[in-house]
Each structure stands twice: as C-alpha cells, then as structure tokens.
Amino acid sequence: MFELHVLGTSSARFAHGRSVSGSVLSTPGGLALIDCGEGMQKRMLDHNRALKSSGSESRTRISRIRAVFLTHGHLDHTWGLLPLLQTLDLDGRRDRMVVMGPSTTEAIEWATQHPGEAPPVESGISSTDLAILFSQWQAIGTKDDDSSYTIDWVLLPMDGDTPFESPIQPLEGVTVTVVPNHHGVPSCGYHFETKGKAGRFDRARADSLGLSETQIAELAQGQDLMHEGAEITAASFRGNPRPGCSLMMSGDTKFGPSGFDVEKLPSPPRLLLHEATFLADKQDKASEYYHSTAADAARHATMCKAKTLALTHYSSRIERLSASISEAREHFTGSVAATSDGDWFEIDSNGDVIHNVRIENGWNKMNL
Ligand SMILES: [Zn+2]
Numbered sequence: 001m002f003e004l005h006v007l008g009t010s011s012a013r014f015a016h017g018r019s020v021s022g023s024v025l026s027t028p029g030g031l032a033l034i035d036c037g038e039g040m041q042k043r044m045l046d047h048n049r050a051l052k053s054s055g056s057e058s059r060t061r062i063s064r065i066r067a068v069f070l071t072h073g074h075l076d077h078t079w080g081l082l083p084l085l086q087t088l089d090l091d092g093r094r095d096r097m098v099v100m101g102p103s104t105t106e107a108i109e110w111a112t113q114h115p116g117e118a119p120p121v122e123s124g125i126s127s128t129d130l131a132i133l134f135s136q137w138q139a140i141g142t143k144d145d146d147s148s149y150t151i152d153w154v155l156l157p158m159d160g161d162t163p164f165e166s167p168i169q170p171l172e173g174v175t176v177t178v179v180p181n182h183h184g185v186p187s188c189g190y191h192f193e194t195k196g197k198a199g200r201f202d203r204a205r206a207d208s209l210g211l212s213e214t215q216i217a218e219l220a221q222g223q224d225l226m227h228e229g230a231e232i233t234a235a236s237f238r239g240n241p242r243p244g245c246s247l248m249m250s251g252d253t254k255f256g257p258s259g260f261d262v263e264k265l266p267s268p269p270r271l272l273l274h275e276a277t278f279l280a281d282k283q284d285k286a287s288e289y290y291h292s293t294a295a296d297a298a299r300h301a302t303m304c305k306a307k308t309l310a311l312t313h314y315s316s317r318i319e320r321l322s323a324s325i326s327e328a329r330e331h332f333t334g335s336v337a338a339t340s341d342g343d344w345f346e347i348d349s350n351g352d353v354i355h356n357v358r359i360e361n362g363w364n365k366m367n368l
Pocket residue numbers: 011012021074076077252313
C-alpha cells in the first residue's frame with residue numbers, strides 16, 4: 001500500500017494557512033520525501049504527532065526517510081532540505097540517503113567544472129538548477145567526511161520528453177519512473193509503482209481435497225498435479241491477479257509534456273497529484289510562467305488515464321478550492337479531490353483510493 005501525506009499545498013509562498021510544497025510518501029520499500037520546502041521537518045514532526053494522537057498507525061518520522069525526490073530546484077520546493085539533512089547528521093544517522101532531482105547535461109558539466117559556484121548569466125544555466133544547488137549544498141554543510149552518514153546526490157538529465165526508469169531505485173520493491181515536465185528550470189514528475197501479485201491461493205479448497213502438505217506447496221507454486229486419477233490445475237486455485245499500487249506526482253509544469261500520455265508510462269496511475277496553480281481565467285499567465293490551471297491538470301489526468309486526480313500547489317490568489325474542483329471536473333471524468341495541508345491518501349493494491357481529509361482533531365475518511 002502507498003500513503004501520500006501532503007504537507008504543503010501552496011505555490012511560491014505561505015498563504016491561507018497553506019505551506020509550500022512537501023509530501024511524504026510511505027511505500028512497502030520505505031519512506032520518501034517528494035519536495036522539501038521551507039519548514040518541512042517541523043511539518044513532519046507536527047503531522048507525526050497528530051497521526052499518533054489520532055490513533056493512526058501511520059508515521060512520518062524524518063529518521064525513516066530513505067530518499068528525497070525533488071521535482072525541481074525552485075526554493076519553495078527545496079529550501080527545507082539542507083536543514084533536514086543536517087538534523088539527521090545531528091541525530092547520528094548511519095544509513096545512506098539518496099537525494100535526486102532533474103538537471104541538464106550542460107548544467108551538470110558546468111557544476112562539475114565549477115563546484116560550489118553560481119553560473120554567470122551568459123551561460124544560460126539557471127542558478128536554481130539542481131546541479132548548481134547540489135554542488136553548493138555539498139560545499140556548505142554536507143561534506144562526507146564530517147557527516148555521520150553518506151548522501152548519494154543523483155542528477156537526472158532532462159534532455160528529452162520521454163519518461164525513463166530512474167537510474168537509482170532506492171525503495172525496494174517500488175519502481176520509480178521519471179517523467180520530464182515543462183517548467184522554467186529542469187522539472188520532472190515521478191511515477192511510483194509496486195509489482196502486481198498473483199491472485200490469492202485458495203488454501204481451504206486445497207485442504208478439502210485431502211492433499212498432502214507437499215502437494216499443496218507444489219500447487220501454491222503453480223505446478224499442476226494428478227490426484228486420485230484427476231488432473232488438478234494450479235491456476236484454478238488462484239483468485240484474480242492483484243494489480244500493483246501506483247501513483248504519480250507532477251512537478252511544476254505547464255500543459256503539454258508527452259510523458260502524461262498513458263502509452264509512455266509503465267501504468268495508468270491510480271492517483272495523480274498534480275499542480276493547479278491557476279484557474280482557466282489565468283491561462284495566459286499559466287503558460288507564461290510554465291504552470292498549470294486546474295483544467296490543465298485535469299487534461300493531464302485524462303491523458304494518463306488516472307483513476308483519481310488530487311489538486312495541489314495553489315496560487316495565493318485562490319482561497320477557496322471549490323472553483324478549482326469544478327473546473328477540473330469539466331475535463332476529467334474520474335474522481336477529483338482538492339488537497340489541503342495535512343490531508344493524506346491511501347492507495348491499496350486493489351487500486352482503491354481513500355482521501356483522509358484533515359479536520360481539527362484528526363481526519364475524515366472519504367472514498368474516491
Ligand atoms: Zn512550485
């Protein structure tokens with residue numbers, strides 16, 4: 001099962017009680033962060049405490065993070081990362097940490113030749129490209145020899161539009177696919193998927209036939225058997241195959257990356273968490289600043305055949321979320337949810353999605 005705890009739903013700045021971007025993804029292969037804006041470690045602590053006091057068994061402990069997936073280098077998505085990494089050092093962490101994010105071949109080469117420096121304007125390389133930021137962060141405070149743990153900094157060159165499997169897979173049993181997006185700096189979304197499983201084995205039926213333990217084990221492993229002169233087929237003892245869990249997060253993006261086409265993805269995501277900075281009345285602004293409207297998010301959800309669309313990353317101009325939801329519903333026939341800070345989603349291996357809506361003393365569960 002996946003859980004996605006969304007701890008910041010505002011774009012660019014704090015507004016209407018919303019923090020900037022940062023989500024915690026819990027998977028069978030461990031915990032990951034997707035983006036890490038300002039104050040993320042405090043948000044995780046507060047959220048963890050609230051989960052505990054609500055009686056939930058879910059947790060968002062920073063010590064459990066295996067990997068950080070950054071969608072791009074803008075500071076509202078990254079400014080909380082360095083302090084969080086330093087807290088883990090103070091806590092004496094030993095386990096390796098993976099931090100990955102998009103860049104370009106050109107920026108990676110430049111940062112390799114000029115470690116810790118900002119690129120000159122004429123180079124055309126953004127000073128918030130992650131290749132530049134990673135090399136600066138390493139220079140400031142995360143040198144391997146002083147730190148209690150090792151960080152693997154992984155840069156993903158975004159030189160095309162086609163999704164590709166991440167070169168590092170830090171979450172055991174989970175396949176991460178990188179989905180290039182269109183933003184002012186290199187940006188990407190991530191698709192996460194667990195492998196499907198065979199249908200459940202009908203042990204009670206095998207027992208009722210009086211088979212030996214060895215025969216039952218063979219049957220469970222898929223071997224057909226002869227029993228009392230009749231053939232027993234292993235497949236008939238299996239229920240329907242159980243599909244894997246899948247979810248996808250967009251980076252900051254304007255409408256149009258071809259990676260949202262379902263044909264290019266490993267599977268249609270059960271849940272798509274997509275930025276919806278603007279409403280359609282600001283379509284020109286959305287295109288100019290490489291962001292999406294709620295309608296754009298919905299069109300992407302339709303293209304990738306998502307089951308459920310959850311909106312996030314609202315402009316400070318948007319206070320109430322009802323217009324964003326109605327707009328998205330005009331372009332997408334699946335379920336649409338507007339995410340608020342502290343909401344979390346559960347996606348089980350049947351593909352069912354539950355939206356836990358934050359209320360004062362806990363959460364209300366809603367099936368999507
Ligand atoms: Zn943003």
